[in-house]
Amino acid sequence: MIDYSVVIPTTGRESLWRLLSALDTAMGPRPREIIVVDDRPGGAELDLLPSARLLRSGGRGPAAARNTGWRHSDAEWIAFLDDDVVPGVDWPARLTADLTGLGDLVGASTAEIVVPLPADRRPTDDERGTAGLADARWITADMAYRRSALAAVGGFDERFPRAYREDADLALRVRLAGYAVVRGARRTTHPVRPSGTLASVRAQRGNADDVLMRIEHGRRWRELIGEGPGRLPLHVLTTGAAVLGGLLAAVGRRRAAAGCAAGWAALTAEFAARRIRPGPRTPAEIGRMVLTSVLIPPAACLHRLRGEVRHRAARRGGPLPPQALLFDRDDTLIGDVPYLADPAGVRPMPGAEEALRMSRAAGLRLGVVSNQSGVARGLISADQLAEVNARVEDLLGPFQTWQVCVHGPDDGCECRKPAPGMVFRAAQDLGVPVERCVVIGDTGADIAAAAAAGARAILVPTARTRPEEVVRARAEAAVADDIVAAVALALAGVR
Structure with a gap:
């Protein structure tokens, strides 16, 4: 029997209830659970079917929503569905058939996506764009990942803020980790949803995400995901002709400006004609294509420039990848x-085993930095402390260094957090530069000790974490929802 959970990120669209109803009545083995992740930044709680479990991801985008979902499931397989797809009546049976017998080195199984187009007319530009999903590789509209493969690469890269490229990026990283991605036989329908007049202009925001794909996967990234060359060079040429023509006109060089204007008009007309030709050619569609063909080239260039500035600056100014993680204990x-x-x-904290498994799989060195003033207070003995720490290793595996401060708050030592002594000693024991260490803890003292030593830090708030500590950590370090998310953030590069 295949052990799987279903994860559905949503912003509360009406199509979600259609999907949940379809899953509730579908034929085949039931999932361990259906997890709906509400990615709205706020609002009333969604009213779901009893079979679904609701989580929140705080409006951080579909990549973060999917990460929130799969990290809350212990199932062997995680089936991701978009909230606007329509699975077949036997989708569970077909999914489990696709997953049955797959070897341990198969990390994912894709579905065939079907986009219904009108039979009585040619499709519009928006409809053709949605139809392109049927040919896209590794689309998470319906894709099942082995949980161990997700853990091995840290899940989705949350630097991708929208439903664009985050699925291709994950599949490439899973393949680089040694897993195969195979195609299943199940079919899922992805209807064309209505869009506004300027939807194609808004879609140009994805040009910023293309920069991240190039940085992470090299200049051949389009070839790796099975996609042809984009139109950006022509958009640059079109926009350049318009800008240069305006500058020339401003300085009185009318003939040269007219030449640039003619070039801009020719490129824009060619682009509009290319988009109008396969469509229904109604007056409304033609007008929309002409308008958006004027607006798309500068929008594409603007978003591409924004991506270059954002991601290149982060790359230059960001830290080197971590070599060690230092965990607070309690x-x-x-x-x-x-x-x-x-x-x-x-008792291990929820997610601690998974987080440490991810850390060890990534080759990071691990340490513990912990205040234990109970020894100085006479409430526990040094031997009892050693026995407790040994039990931690029995349950969670070995750590390469243990740094424990047994002094009291008023002893004036250099090791008790927020002093940096334990962080310095841990880095020395592990043989790594302190700036290549990331401290993960639940209090402001953990963050302050890391900052004082020159290490990086991630706060994982608990019920005891003071609100002002969270606010300060968001400004000066980083904050994660849980320990698994903290390790994934460390692996992605804490900035």
Whole structure:
């Protein structure tokens, strides 16, 4: 029996309820759970069917929403569905058939996406754009990933803020990690949804994400995802002709300006004709194509420039990849029991095992930096502390260094967080520069100790974390929802 969960990111569109109803009545083995991730930044809670579990991702985009979903499931396979698809009546049966018998090195299975187009007329530009999903590789409208493959690469890259390129990027990284991506036999319908007059202009925001694809996967990235060359060079030429013509006209060089204007008009006319020719050619469609063909080239260039500035600046100014992760112990790796003296009381925090598995798979060195003033207070002995720490390793695996401060708050030592002493000693023990270390903890003291040492830091808030500590961490370090997300953020590069 295939063990799978379904993850559906949503912004609350009406199509979500159609999808959930279809899954509720579909034939075949039931998923372990259906997880709906509400990616709206706020608003009333969604009213779902009893079979669905609701999580929130805070409006951070579909990549973050999918990460939130799969990290809350322990199923072997995670089936991602977009909230506007229509699965077949036997979708669960076909999905499990696709996944049955796949070897351990198969990391994902794709579905065939069907986009219904009108039979009585030619499709519009928007409809042709949606129809292109049927030929796209690795589209997460319906794609199942092995959970271990997601964990190995840290899941979706949340630097992709919209439903564009984040699925291709993930598939490329999963393949680079040694997993195969295979095509399944199941079919899922993706209807064409209505769009506004300027939808194709708004879609040019994706040019900024193309910059990130090139930086991460090289100049052949389009070839790797099975896509032909884009039209950006012609958009640059068109926009350049318009800008240069305007400058020449401003300085009185009318003949040269007229030549540039003619070039702009010719390129724009060719672009509009290319888009009008395969469509229904109604007056409304022709007018929309002419208008957007004027607006698309400068919009594409503007967003591409924005992406170059954003991602290149981050690359130049960002840190080198981490070599070591240093974890706080209580309320980060294990549940906090004040002055814990009994090894039987050690309980790993949710996600701690998965986070450490990801860290070790990435080849990072691991350490613990922990304040334990109970020794100075006489509430626990040094031997009891050692037994508790040994139990932590029994449950969570080995750490290359343990740095524990047994002093009290008033002892004036250099090791008790927020002092940087333990962070310095851990980096020295691990043999890595302190700036290549990332400290992960639940209090402002963890963040301050990392900053004082020159390391990076990620705060994972708990019920005991003070609100002002979260605010400060967002401004000066980074904040993650849980320990798994913190490790994924560290692997992606904390900025």
